[in-house]
Amino acid sequence: MRHAAQVVCLVVAAACAHTAWAAQPAAPRAAIPGGTFATILPPAEKLKEATVRAFQMDRRTVSNADFARFVADRPEWRRDRVAPIFADAGYLRHWPNATTPGENLAAQPATQVSWFAAKAYCEARGARLPTWYEWEFVAAASATVPDARDDPQWRQAILEWYARPASATLPDSGSTAPNFYGVRDVHGVVWEWVLDLGSMMVSADNREQGDPDEKRFCGSGALTMEQKDNYAMLMRIATLSSMQANYTSGTMGFRCVTGPEPRP
Amino acid sequence: MKRILGILLALIGTASLGAEPNALPPDSLYQLQAALTDQDGRAIRLDVHRGHPVLITLFYSSCPAACPLIIDTLRATEKELDPATRANLRVLMISIDPGRDTAEALHRLAETRRVDTSRWTLARADSADVRTLAALLNVQYRQLPGGEFNHSSVITLLSPQGVIQTSSTRLGTPDPALVAKLGP
């Protein structure tokens, strides 16, 4: 009887810990106001603007330590147990073992996680991945203004990150300066997964703009990207569109948001 | 006591995503325990046709262009098979527009297009699962402001255990590569 009681206690304790961890955000999320803005990925052929409703965004990227707590809670997401359809061979390969990132990596942004894994993490916390428009809206900001995309210095600073080779040591999650909305690590650290990865219908040959193949996507060709001189954003789309949902990469991390249900 | 332990373990088991007792191959799509509703309003799961080869595709019923063609393509593909193979084959069409494609809408479509519901299932899933399914099937889609969708058209063949065998983007005429994989 004592044995059973011990098991019950363990189960209850685990359930409580799970609930506690799941409900707690990494830090209070930043409130992002809604708005309409000129987007690089037009919602429809003649429409150049997208509208984003107010939502709340994690102030920093999810770290390896955060992700380790998720894996402990959901062992099917351990790298030695995860199904290959959900994560490729690179999943969490930088961790010293299947369950912990170790001290050196703990505070760094979680990378080598697939879209499926990132999505599951956010859902487990009662949140979700941001949509591309939500991400683009926040990423347009500099430290001082909400939309710095036409500022050549802002663009050049971002391009400089792209020019540096990917290094093994990433800056700690949350260690870069906050932008206008109080959100950190948006630029210059890692690429980030978005919820609507499957909507980035950009031709694999990025030069194809004004796709004459109307049948490619049932009623339209590949998307024509706007603001072709906004190279910083173009490169982010190019990177996201090259990834399949189960791919992992040393430069792809993520964060979560809460907010209105996004359109399909 | 053992029973209590068993129940507790089962409870813990069902709390996680896709840990099934009878082993699925590691690359089986059925590891996604997506909850679906079919055209008759029945609650089913993604692996409803497990044990049979399945042609699976994403569509939506108000689709003006490609989707009617998908049904025709699936029919034409089936026609290429001998009766025994055809009888064993299943078709699963899942809507990317769960908002408008209620069970009633799917039922109406099945009737209008004279779908053989003994082997074909038209189903809807909730948005989060649709997104995951599309990612697994490598289908891209995007809702337009007017409510229609742009989407790539892909027909995928799953093995009886839910593993992707091949897929085709060909519409209108059956893809010989797909037919070959289905067997005689």
Next chain:
Amino acid sequence: MKNWIAISAALLLVACGQQAATTSAPAETGGSRSGDFGPPQGEPVKAVLTSPPLVPPPTGRTAPAKVIVELEVQEVEREIAEGVKYTFWTFGGTVPGSFIRVRQGDTVEFHLKNHPGSKMPHNIDLHGVTGPGGGAASSFTAPGHATQFTFKALNQGIYVYHCATAPVGMHVANGMYGLILVEPPEGLAPVDHEFYVMQGDFYTVGKYREKGVQAFDMQKAIDENPTYVLFNGAETALTGPNSLKAKTGQRIRLFVGNGGPNLVSSFHVIGEIFDKVQPEGGTHPQENVQTTLIPAGGAAIVEFHTEVPGNYIMVDHSIFRAFNKGALAIMEVSGDARADIYSGKQADESYLSDKVGDLAPVAAAAEAKAAGKLTKEQQIAAGGALFKGTCSVCHQDSGQGIPDVFPPLAKSDYLLKDPKHAIDVALNGLTGKVTVNGKTYNSVMPPMSQLNDDEIANILTYVLNSWGNDGGAISKEDVQKVRANTKRAEGAAH
């Protein structure tokens, strides 16, 4: 009768000559329509790829083959100039990327791998591919992944390949280009050396040769204002110990590409002439060319034969690029001298222009003056030498001036009535109306600020004793007095 025969023979010869001229147009290869030699034969072959400046050996094939090409994209930090580091994105770890060599009609199975350490996805567009995007749509590869596509090389030629991921200009500017050679079916004629050279323009935030790690500057790239224009991705890539090496008496072939992204190259080898150029890499050669244009995203094949030893410098002849941005490469040719073809410098002596004339009398006069022994004859001789080229320009060699423009000095009443006044004119110039020998002149004579007292004295003495003038002499002291007493005009010497 004989005349008729002669005339007929002549006409026949002319006709034959004309016929010969009209059948000399080169045969066409037929392009892609004639480039499909059927399915690949034999075992698949793994392509030999080389890093620049080396070129893989000729394929030696006589039938179409299946060729497997495996190319890896790496993002690497290297020196672009001494002390200047830059992050290059490369095919095969080098700029330009590995050289690929296949034969027309080959079926190429292309594997593109993107190193897991890459930050960016990459793809490839090979200009030798017939098919959408040149392969770009089929080779879009995320970091840590590999893609594959297959194409048949239908056209012979030398072709550029480059990355076509957005933003394309940035990927190209970071070094993502190289060459693929599709040999004609009969192969290329044998030569002694084949080399691989590729020009590119580079854009950095810092100035030319500003040390440290430099980032790519997008605005400079859009403005087409490069910081570096280089052969093979670095200032020292083909200079110093990395120079290309050859011997005299050798046939050299260069495959020269231009990755751009922006600039066209005016490719020239200083001291050599291209015996053969396949302009734009096309099939039919041109001969005896000094400088050939290589378009951005294009290539050329040049051949020359070495005769004379020495350093042959390859440049982009838009010459500021060569000397201020680094577009310079060297081929060292060693061997025995050939004085019959090029002698080197044979003479170097002093040279004075004709106009100035022989200034020996001027030197003699100066010496004599210093010794206190200057004679009038010496003054006249010195003055005469100085007159030529200075005063004679206006007043003419014989002192007759130009009617209505410059007054005469010969038998000039203006001069002879007061010779000392001439000192003032020479020193300070003369503006306005003067009447000389009954004619009016209204011009400007500038002050002769470049002449010193001795020179003015000698020139005036010469003038007074020439062309029938009365004679007399002006001394240096006379000139000094006038110089000291007159107010200097603006611009005049002190």
